[in-house]
Structures are given as structure tokens and as C-alpha cells.
Amino acid sequence: MSAADTRRFESSLSDLGVSLTRTEADEFAATIDSLVTEPAVGVPFEAHDGLSLADTVVETPPTPRLLKAAEVGVTPVGKAVAEYGTLVVDSDPVGTEPVSLYPPTHVAVVRESDVLPDVEAATDYLDGRFAAGGSSVFATGVSSTGDMGALVEGVHGPKHVEVVLITDR
Amino acid sequence: MSAQRKRRRKAERIRHLLETEGDAVHENVTHLNEGRYEAIERFDEFEDLRTQARRIKEDAIENLPDLIDTLRESVESNGGTLYVADDADDANRYITDVVGSKDAETLVKSKSMTTEEIEVNEALEAMGVDVFETDLGEFVIQVADEAPSHLIGPSLHKSREAVAELFNRVFDPEEPFETAEELTEFARDYLGERIRDADVGMTGANFVLAESGTITLVTNEGNARKSAVTPDTHVAVAGIEKIIPNAETLQPFVELISKTATGQDISQYVSMLTPPVDSPTIDFENPDEPLGSGDGERDFHLVLIDNGRTEMREDDHLRETLYCIRCGACANSCGNFQHVGGHAFGGETYTGGIATGWEAGIEGLETTSEFNDLCTGCSRCVNACPVKIDIPWINTVVRDRINGETPPSEFEFLVEGLTPDAEGTVSPQKRFFGNFGTLAKLGSATAPVSNWVAQLGPVRTLMDRYLGVAPDRDLPQFERETLVDWFESRRPRAPNATADRAVVLYPDAYTNYVLTDRGKAAVRTLEALGVHVELGSPIESGRAPLSQGMVRTATDHAEAVAADLDPYLDAGFDVVVVEPSDLAMMRREYEKLLDADSHARLSENSYEIMEYVYGLLSNGADADALAGATVPVAYHSHCQQRTLGVDAYTEAVLEDLGFDIVTSDVECCGMAGSFGYKSEYYELSLDVGEDLHDQFADESDRTLVASGTSCTEQMADLFVRDVTHPVELVAPDGR
Numbered sequence: 001m002s003a004a005d006t007r008r009f010e011s012s013l014s015d016l017g018v019s020l021t022r023t024e025a026d027e028f029a030a031t032i033d034s035l036v037t038e039p040a041v042g043v044p045f046e047a048h049d050g051l052s053l054a055d056t057v058v059e060t061p062p063t064p065r066l067l068k069a070a071e072v073g074v075t076p077v078g079k080a081v082a083e084y085g086t087l088v089v090d091s092d093p094v095g096t097e098p099v100s101l102y103p104p105t106h107v108a109v110v111r112e113s114d115v116l117p118d119v120e121a122a123t124d125y126l127d128g129r130f131a132a133g134g135s136s137v138f139a140t141g142v143s144s145t146g147d148m149g150a151l152v153e154g155v156h157g158p159k160h161v162e163v164v165l166i167t168d169r
Numbered sequence: 170m171s172a173q174r175k176r177r178r179k180a181e182r183i184r185h186l187l188e189t190e191g192d193a194v195h196e197n198v199t200h201l202n203e204g205r206y207e208a209i210e211r212f213d214e215f216e217d218l219r220t221q222a223r224r225i226k227e228d229a230i231e232n233l234p235d236l237i238d239t240l241r242e243s244v245e246s247n248g249g250t251l252y253v254a255d256d257a258d259d260a261n262r263y264i265t266d267v268v269g270s271k272d273a274e275t276l277v278k279s280k281s282m283t284t285e286e287i288e289v290n291e292a293l294e295a296m297g298v299d300v301f302e303t304d305l306g307e308f309v310i311q312v313a314d315e316a317p318s319h320l321i322g323p324s325l326h327k328s329r330e331a332v333a334e335l336f337n338r339v340f341d342p343e344e345p346f347e348t349a350e351e352l353t354e355f356a357r358d359y360l361g362e363r364i365r366d367a368d369v370g371m372t373g374a375n376f377v378l379a380e381s382g383t384i385t386l387v388t389n390e391g392n393a394r395k396s397a398v399t400p401d402t403h404v405a406v407a408g409i410e411k412i413i414p415n416a417e418t419l420q421p422f423v424e425l426i427s428k429t430a431t432g433q434d435i436s437q438y439v440s441m442l443t444p445p446v447d448s449p450t451i452d453f454e455n456p457d458e459p460l461g462s463g464d465g466e467r468d469f470h471l472v473l474i475d476n477g478r479t480e481m482r483e484d485d486h487l488r489e490t491l492y493c494i495r496c497g498a499c500a501n502s503c504g505n506f507q508h509v510g511g512h513a514f515g516g517e518t519y520t521g522g523i524a525t526g527w528e529a530g531i532e533g534l535e536t537t538s539e540f541n542d543l544c545t546g547c548s549r550c551v552n553a554c555p556v557k558i559d560i561p562w563i564n565t566v567v568r569d570r571i572n573g574e575t576p577p578s579e580f581e582f583l584v585e586g587l588t589p590d591a592e593g594t595v596s597p598q599k600r601f602f603g604n605f606g607t608l609a610k611l612g613s614a615t616a617p618v619s620n621w622v623a624q625l626g627p628v629r630t631l632m633d634r635y636l637g638v639a640p641d642r643d644l645p646q647f648e649r650e651t652l653v654d655w656f657e658s659r660r661p662r663a664p665n666a667t668a669d670r671a672v673v674l675y676p677d678a679y680t681n682y683v684l685t686d687r688g689k690a691a692v693r694t695l696e697a698l699g700v701h702v703e704l705g706s707p708i709e710s711g712r713a714p715l716s717q718g719m720v721r722t723a724t725d726h727a728e729a730v731a732a733d734l735d736p737y738l739d740a741g742f743d744v745v746v747v748e749p750s751d752l753a754m755m756r757r758e759y760e761k762l763l764d765a766d767s768h769a770r771l772s773e774n775s776y777e778i779m780e781y782v783y784g785l786l787s788n789g790a791d792a793d794a795l796a797g798a799t800v801p802v803a804y805h806s807h808c809q810q811r812t813l814g815v816d817a818y819t820e821a822v823l824e825d826l827g828f829d830i831v832t833s834d835v836e837c838c839g840m841a842g843s844f845g846y847k848s849e850y851y852e853l854s855l856d857v858g859e860d861l862h863d864q865f866a867d868e869s870d871r872t873l874v875a876s877g878t879s880c881t882e883q884m885a886d887l888f889v890r891d892v893t894h895p896v897e898l899v900a901p902d903g904r
């Protein structure tokens with residue numbers, strides 16, 4: 001990660017119409033609360049040092065009812081690719097994949113240290129994950145389709161994506 | 170059915186498709202194609218990644234048996250099952266067994282051409298399982314009970330109005346659907362419920378990584394993720410050719426596929442799933458239990474399908490088809506496809522572009538024979554393909570094989586003497602067009618009588634009936650004095666002692682017998698720039714027979730041309746070519762027809778006339794020796810010229826000489842060789858030409874200029890005006 005990567009990430013996101021909010025770990029809970037509308041569902045943030053949804057309005061752990069009803073899903077992402085504004089959503093047993101997919105808005109939490117310049121730079125990370133049986137999704141922008149005669153956003157996946165960048169992690 | 174009736178039927182079907190699906194296809198495909206150009210323009214590494222992607226696929230197909238073994242180990246050690254099916258029946262038997270063992274009632278699918286290929290929906294429905302396509306385009310097709318018309322946009326032949334009409338009829342909503350938003354929302358809710366209820370999820374796979382057992386799905390909607398991960402049983406179906414080694418070899422494809430497919434920098438979702446995935450199962454019947462506490466274990470089956478692919482792998486010409494990543498760019502870049510869509514190209518599953526290769530390998534020649542000649546060989550798809558497949562060549566080979574299987578016709582006598590070798594099974598129409606060189610020689614020798622006769626009504630009727638020559642198309646007017654005659658009559662004949670360079674000008678059949686003025690202009694231009702010029706022999710390059718799939722005849726021509734030019738090359742001459750499609754023969758197609766040395770020698774030493782002029786001027790030749798700019802011009806470069814990347818030279822020369830020039834950027838003029846002469850394609854040819862016509866609609870005060878013969882003739886028909894070759898603009902005045 002470099003400052004240039006972060007800047008590029010931000011501009012790629014803005015090309016995609018995805019907003020980015022910068023915050024520090026201390027302000028994480030407050031930032032999340034200011035961004036989400038209820039009902040919101042999230043996954044436990046165990047792996048993401050010092051971050052927790054416990055003091056927010058976001059409900060955990062996810063249940064099928066929450067997945068169906070929630071307006072917002074909050075998840076961490078494994079890496080981000082600055083070039084395309086891509087979020088690398090890692091599948092895990094706590095449900096990051098469905099929580100990022102089902103609700104109409106996905107709030108993705110990215111640590112600045114996880115922003116990589118390009119797809120090539122993400123290859124080693126993916127290699128390691130696949131070798132261990134893991135799965136990841138490159139998610140870029142919002143779900144969309146042109147199959148009904150005009151471009152429509154938000155089909156089977158989220159209609160809005162927002163990124164929260166943790167600048168001190 | 171008589172050949173003429175067949176042609177009429179084909180023409181009728183094409184007319185019907187132009188009327189019903191043409192507009193929607195044109196709009197959608199043009200959009201995709203323009204997006205592709207823009208995405209590639211933004212992306213510096215395109216050519217490098219294409220080279221890498223090509224190499225990865227070559228290696229992967231070469232090592233396929235090993236990759237399958239590696240994949241089997243990794244899938245099994247992950248806890249899944251790999252099944253390699255010989256054919257469609259075998260695959261369906263396995264899949265229905267798996268689905269049956271789950272007592273499944275419903276199954277949701279994400280888009281997969283491979284499952285279309287094996288018709289798994291029918292097999293599942295026969296056992297009472299309800300199958301739902303969750304990709305919206307595929308859903309539209311399923312509701313309409315139609316076949317996909319495009320690799321990546323199965324329903325792009327349907328307009329919003331057509332989809333609304335369909336949904337209103339089938340689903341009968343309280344408030345009729347109108348907007349794309351309403352339609353999408355309905356489909357999303359309808360399918361969302363089906364996904365939540367489904368017992369089994371089925372997906373295809375764009376790429377399968379052997380070392381880890383990871384499957385990659387490239388989508389925009391998110392339906393593949395949901396279908397794969399929501400039900401606890403996942404069946405993925407893919408052709409064996411989809412296997413590549415690992416994440417490193419995946420990277421170029423992730424970057425390429427969306428750019429060439431839809432013109433997006435990257436698709437919304439590139440899912441890389443190593444099933445059974447870690448994500449918890451979702452049991453919507455127990456809504457308040459945490460995820461994963463529901464029905465438990467995930468089950469994964471990867472079904473790889475051979476279905477003719479092993480044989481394709483062993484076939485020197487069809488092998489390349491297996492490198493295809495099904496992005497659809499070849500179809501999008503095709504002038505005919507842009508106007509009439511995939512349903513006109515035929516094919517059981519795949520359609521347009523590379524589909525000829527797929528259908529020939531998977532279904533057999535019969536399926537490909539009916540419409541594959543919609544490929545005009547213009548070669549615009551060649552640079553579009555992210556894995557550099559020579560798609561026109563595959564079409565040519567398949568055409569050649571179909572020719573070989575067709576029984577001789579009762580009208581043999583009409584084209585008697587036109588085919589020099591044993592291609593006696595080739596239809597009279599193909600032999601007629603395939604032997605243009607012989608015809609031109611005859612026509613010229615008997616001109617102007619031959620021209621008058623050819624224009625006579627009864628003759629045109631006969632030509633239509635027996636040879637399928639469109640009665641409304643103007644025929645080439647043969648010149649009594651050929652370019653060679655003219656050149657021979659010039660004095661002095663001694664070599665130009667002061668010339669810096671020596672050129673042998675290749676007199677193609679058109680330049681020699683029909684468009685002799687452009688040949689004379691080429692000679693005068695070269696001489697004015699200080700070049701000693703000689704003429705080669707007027708041997709047809711092989712382009713005409715090649716475009717009819719007559720590969721042996723084409724090879725004979727190629728060898729004759731090479732033998733004729735050989736002594737000149739020995740003597741240090743450069744070869745200059747007027748007709749771009751013949752330059753393309755020497756640079757590209759001769760690679761397949763000649764030995765490697767002859768091809769290398771010819772391709773390295775042959776130049777298009779304006780390319781050569783550009784080179785002379787850049788090396789200090791005196792531009793003042795040429796005619797100055799007089800008229801403003803509207804220039805259409807030729808498709809093969811653009812594929813070779815030599816069109817820029819013409820534009821540069823004209824601009825340097827001060828011409829006021831506008832250029833067209835349409836993919837194709839619609840004529841491409843003999844295509845527009847054929848009765849069955851005449852109307853389509855004009856329809857494709859409309860784009861060019863529109864572009865130059867406001868340029869009525871400009872001189873029309875084109876490099877290729879076909880474009881010249883098509884434009885003369887479209888605009889009813891004279892069309893000039895660029896070299897005629899710059900040739901010095903005088904003799």
C-alpha cells in the first residue's frame with residue numbers, strides 16, 4: 001500500500017459511484033452508526049484488529065431473517081484493488097459472503113494497509129487463500145443488468161456500495 | 170430443394186430476422202462493441218495480456234490430461250467430487266443422479282452455455298425438477314422458450330418493449346410492466362424467492378483452477394454467487410477446456426474477459442469459489458437460527474464435459490477453438506452479426522463468430538453448414554479476440570470440410586473448367602465466385618461484349634437461378650485493355666537506371682481486368698517517387714477460392730503467386746499490392762497455405778501501395794512529384810487493411826499532402842468479397858452498408874474514396890456515385 005494506491009482507490013470508487021469514508025479505529029463504531037440505516041446486519045469482525053460492531057446498531061450474527069429484512073450489510077473485506085476500485089470479499093464461516101450480497105446496501109470496511117495497486121498484486125494473496133481451500137469474490141461497484149432493455153442497478157446483488165477506509169490499520 | 174429455392178428461403182429468413190430482431194440486436198451489439206474499443210483504448214497492457222493469455226491456453230490444452238488429474242486430486246481433497254462426462258447423455262445421467270439423490274424439487278441456475286449445450290434443463294424437467302434460470306437475460310429466454318442469440322447476452326435480440334409484452338402476457342401482473350426498472354424488480358423478486366427455496370444450485374464456470382479446484386464465475390448481476398452459495402448442494406458444469414493451472418494464470422483472463430465482452434474494465438463480480446465453500450448454509454425455513462445451523466453439510470460436484478473436445482484437441486485446425494473464453498467479442502465486431510444477430514447464424518447452442526468452430530466440434534458439420542457462410546472473412550474479429558484465435562481461418566476450414574461432403578450438383582456444366590483440381594463437390598455458386606480470376610480473364614478478353622451480355626435481363630435471371638448472383642447488384646465491368654497490356658505497351662522498357670528502389674507491383678484480378686485505373690495510378694506514383702517498377706503476372710491470389718472454402722484451389726494459387734514473385738525477391742525487389750485483401754493473403758493467410766520460408770519472405774517484403782508511398786516519403790522521396798490536394802475526401806478503409814493496421818498510412822499520406830479528409834469508423838461496408846453479390850445475402854449486405862451510408866450522409870460534396878474493391882462496389886451502389894482509390898488521388902498528372 002502507498003498513498004498513491006489509496007488515492008487511486010478513491011478515484012476508482014468515485015468513478016463507480018461508490019462513496020468512501022475515512023475513519024480511524026477509535027471512531028469506527030460511531031462512523032458505522034452514522035452511515036447505516038436500520039435494520040442492519042453484520043458479521044463479527046474478529047479478524048480485523050481492534051474493530052467491533054458490538055457498540056453499533058448493526059445486528060450480529062446474521063440470520064436468514066436478517067439477511068432478508070436488512071437494508072444494510074456490514075462486512076470487512078480481505079483486500080482492495082486500487083486500479084478498479086475492487087473489493088476482495090472473502091468467504092468465511094461467519095457469513096461475509098451472504099451479508100455482502102443480500103441487503104440492498106453493502107458497507108465494506110477496508111484497512112488502508114490492504115489496498116493493493118492492481119489485480120496482479122492480489123495474485124499471491126489469492127493463491128494462498130485458494131491453496132487453503134478458501135474462496136474470494138472480486139466485487140466492483142454495484143450489481144447491474146442491461147437485460148431488460150436499459151441499465152438497471154441492483155439486481156441479485158446490492159444496489160449501493162459504501163466503503164469505510166480505516167486509515168490507521 | 171433446388172439450390173435457388175434454398176437461397177430464397179435463406180434470404181426470406183434473413184429478411185424476417187432483420188425486421189423482427191435486427192433493431193434490438195443492432196443497438197445492443199453496437200453498444201457492446203463501442204464499449205470494447207473504449208475499454209481497450211484505456212488499457213495499455215492489452216496486447217501483452219493477449220499474448221500471455223494465448224500462451225496460457227496453448228499450454229493448458231497441450232497439458233490437459235495432466236491438468237484434469239491435478240484437478241481431480243484438488244477437488245477431492247477439498248471434499249467435492251469431479252466427474253468427467255464423455256458426452257451430453259453421460260453428463261445428464263450423472264447430474265440427474267445427483268439431483269435425484271437430494272430429492273430435489275427445484276434447482277436454480279446461473280448462466281452457462283455448457284449446460285445449454287447438453288440441454289440439462291430438459292433432462293431435469295423430465296424427472297420432475299423445476300429449473301429456474303436466474304440470469305435475467307437467460308430468464309427472458311426461458312420464459313419466451315427461445316434459444317440464446319448471443320454468447321453473453323442471450324436475450325439481446327429483444328427490446329424492452331418485447332420483454333414487457335412477454336412478461337405481461339405470461340405473468341399477467343395487476344399493473345402492466347413498462348420500464349426496465351419494473352421488469353428488473355419483478356424478475357429479481359420472482360427469482361430471489363426461487364433461489365431461497367432451491368434445493369440445488371447449478372452454475373457454469375468461466376475458468377477452473379487445477380491446483381486448488383477453484384472455479385471462477387464472471388457475472389454482473391450477482392446471481393451466480395447466490396445460486397452457488399445459497400443452496401447447500403452446488404453442481405458446476407464446464408467444458409474440459411476451461412481448466413488453467415492457478416491464480417497466476419487466471420489474472421490475465423480476469424482483466425481481459427470483461428473488457429472484450431462488455432467493455433467494462435472489470436466485471437462486477439468475479440467469484441473465485443473453492444467448493445465446498447466456507448460460507449455458512451442459509452436455511453430460510455429456520456429464519457431466526459444463525460446462518461450455518463440449518464441443513465448442514467455442503468456438497469459439491471464438478472461435472473466436466475468432453476462432448477467432442479478431445480477430438481478437437483487433436484484436430485490441428487479446430488484446436489484453437491478450445492482457447493476461446495466465450496467473451497462474444499468476435500460476434501460483436503462482426504458487421505453481419507451487428508445487423509441480423511445470432512439467430513441468423515444458425516447453430517444448436519453457439520452462434521456467430523467462433524461458434525462455427527464450436528458447433529463443428531461439438532455437433533458436427535451438418536449443424537454448421539446452413540448459415541456459417543455469414544462469415545465474410547473480413548477478419549475484423551481477429552484483433553478483437555483476447556486469445557488471438559484466427560476465427561476466419563476456422564470458418565474457412567469448416568467451409569472446406571462442408572464442401573467436401575456436399576454431393577456434386579446437376580449444374581456442374583455451368584462452371585466446367587473453372588476449378589483446376591478435384592473440388593468437384595463444391596457448389597456451382599461457390600465455384601463461380603471462387604474462380605473470379607478465370608472469369609475476369611475471360612470477361613476482359615471478350616469485353617465490351619461480355620459486359621453487355623452480362624447486363625442483359627435474361628442472362629441476369631439465369632445467373633440468379635443457377636449461380637445465385639444477385640440480379641440487382643451491378644457487375645464488375647471488364648476492361649479490354651488490361652493493366653498488363655497497358656504496362657507492356659509503355660516505352661521505354663529498359664530498367665530505370667537512376668531508381669533508388671525496385672518494386673514488383675502485384676496485378677490482382679480486379680486491378681488487372683476491372684479497376685485498371687488504380688493500377689496505372691500506382692505505377693505512375695511509384696515511378697514519380699523514383700522507383701523502378703515491374704509487373705508480376707496476373708495470377709489471382711487465392712482470396713476468391715479461399716472465401717468459398719476451396720482451400721486446395723487457394724493453395725494452388727498461393728503457390729503460383731509465390732513462384733512468380735520469387736525471382737523478384739531474389740533480385741531485391743519489394744512487392745507492392747493494391748488490393749488490401751490480397752495483402753492480407755500474403756501477410757496472414759499464406760501462412761496456412763505455403764511453407765514457412767515462402768510465407769515469411771513474402772509477408773516481410775510485401776506492402777500495401779499507400780503504406781509503401783508513406784515509406785518512400787518518410788525516406789526523403791519528393792512529395793512535390795505527386796498531385797497536390799484538390800478535393801475534400803470521405804475515406805472508408807478496408808476491413809482487412811484495418812486488421813493489418815495499415816489503414817493509418819493512407820490517412821497519413823493524404824493528410825501530409827494536404828487533403829481535407831473524413832474517415833468512417835464502421836466495422837464493415839457490408840460487401841466483403843463476393844458476399845454482397847450472392848442473391849441470398851444481397852439485402853443483408855445493403856443493410857450492413859447502411860451504417861456507412863449514414864456516416865457519410867452529410868458528405869455529399871466530398872469525393873468518395875475506398876481502398877478495397879468490394880468497398881468500392883458497395884459504396885458505388887449505396888451512394889450512386891463514383892468511388893476512387895487513394896492512389897488515384899495522389900498519382901501525378903499526365904500519362
Ligand code: SF4
Binds near residue numbers: 494523553555556557
Ligand atoms: S473466439 Fe475469441 S473473441 Fe470470440 S468468443 Fe472466443 S475468446 Fe471471445
